[in-house]
Amino acid sequence: GYSLEIAAGQVVALCGPSGSGKSTIIGLLQRFYDPQAGTLMLDGVDIRTLNLRWLRQQIGVVGQEPVLFEGTVAENIGYGREGATEGEIEEAAQQANAHGFIINDLGDGYATQVGLRGGRLSGGQKQRVAIARALVRKPAIMLLDEATSALDNESEKIAALDEIMSKMKRTTITIAHRLSTIRSADKIAVISGGQVVE
Ligand SMILES: Nc1ncnc2c1ncn2[C@@H]1O[C@H](COP(=O)(O)OP(=O)(O)OP(=O)(O)O)[C@@H](O)[C@H]1O
Numbered sequence: 192g193y194s195l196e197i198a199a200g201q202v203v204a205l206c207g208p209s210g211s212g213k214s215t216i217i218g219l220l221q222r223f224y225d226p227q228a229g230t231l232m233l234d235g236v237d238i239r240t241l242n243l244r245w246l247r248q249q250i251g252v253v254g255q256e257p258v259l260f261e262g263t264v265a266e267n268i269g270y271g272r273e274g275a276t277e278g279e280i281e282e283a284a285q286q287a288n289a290h291g292f293i294i295n296d297l298g299d300g301y302a303t304q305v306g307l308r309g310g311r312l313s314g315g316q317k318q319r320v321a322i323a324r325a326l327v328r329k330p331a332i333m334l335l336d337e338a339t340s341a342l343d344n345e346s347e348k349i350a351a352l353d354e355i356m357s358k359m360k361r362t363t364i365t366i367a368h369r370l371s372t373i374r375s376a377d378k379i380a381v382i383s384g385g386q387v388v389e
């Protein structure tokens with residue numbers, strides 16, 4: 192019953208209760224697992240027939256709990272694409288609304304050490320670095336799994352995702368918990384019990 196068609200360039204918001212199957216779709220699209228029945232198609236082609244490495248190169252992901260690694264901000268963004276130049280890293284940071292705080296609020300700018308698991312950055316800063324890492328891939332498809340904690344009043348986090356979503360002119364699937372994110376989508380799919388119900 193999980194039937195959903197997404198046109199190229201569209202932003203689709205998935206919403207629904209916890210455990211309804213929203214993150215599962217993000218996993219299926221990246222082929223972390225395959226469906227036991229039915230197919231996922233990209234431009235009409237069953238994704239199981241596509242080269243796995245190529246498929247994943249088309250996709251940028253920001254997970255429900257973004258993970259940063261010990262190292263610099265630049266390294267954490269550049270990690271999104273092998274051989275990314277300094278210019279490309281900065282461009283991605285700008286698109287992710289991260290360039291400002293990197294330059295102004297972090298002691299060493301792009302050379303700032305983020306600490307173990309990014310512990311020296313705030314939640315919202317971590318999320319924006321993770322978004323920049325996804326964007327540096329210049330992905331055809333963006334997958335955003337908004338943290339449930341965005342329900343809390345973490346304003347900087349909220350601003351980041353909303354701004355980026357509205358600027359983004361690429362195919363985007365966003366798992367949204369906040370009305371403002373959902374409202375700005377081209378299409379809204381309500382997931383319940385593993386099905387698209389509305
Ligand atoms: N690897 C797995 N193997 C078996 N069942 C799983 C697996 N991952 C998730 N599930 C189950 O699939 C259902 C959907 O999980 P999913 O992570 O897609 O929910 P969700 O809609 O993203 O929820 P939340 O809003 O809490 O993030 C849940 O009942 C979950 O227990």
Ligand SMILES: [Mg+2]
Pocket residue numbers: 213214215255336
């Ligand atoms: Mg989830």
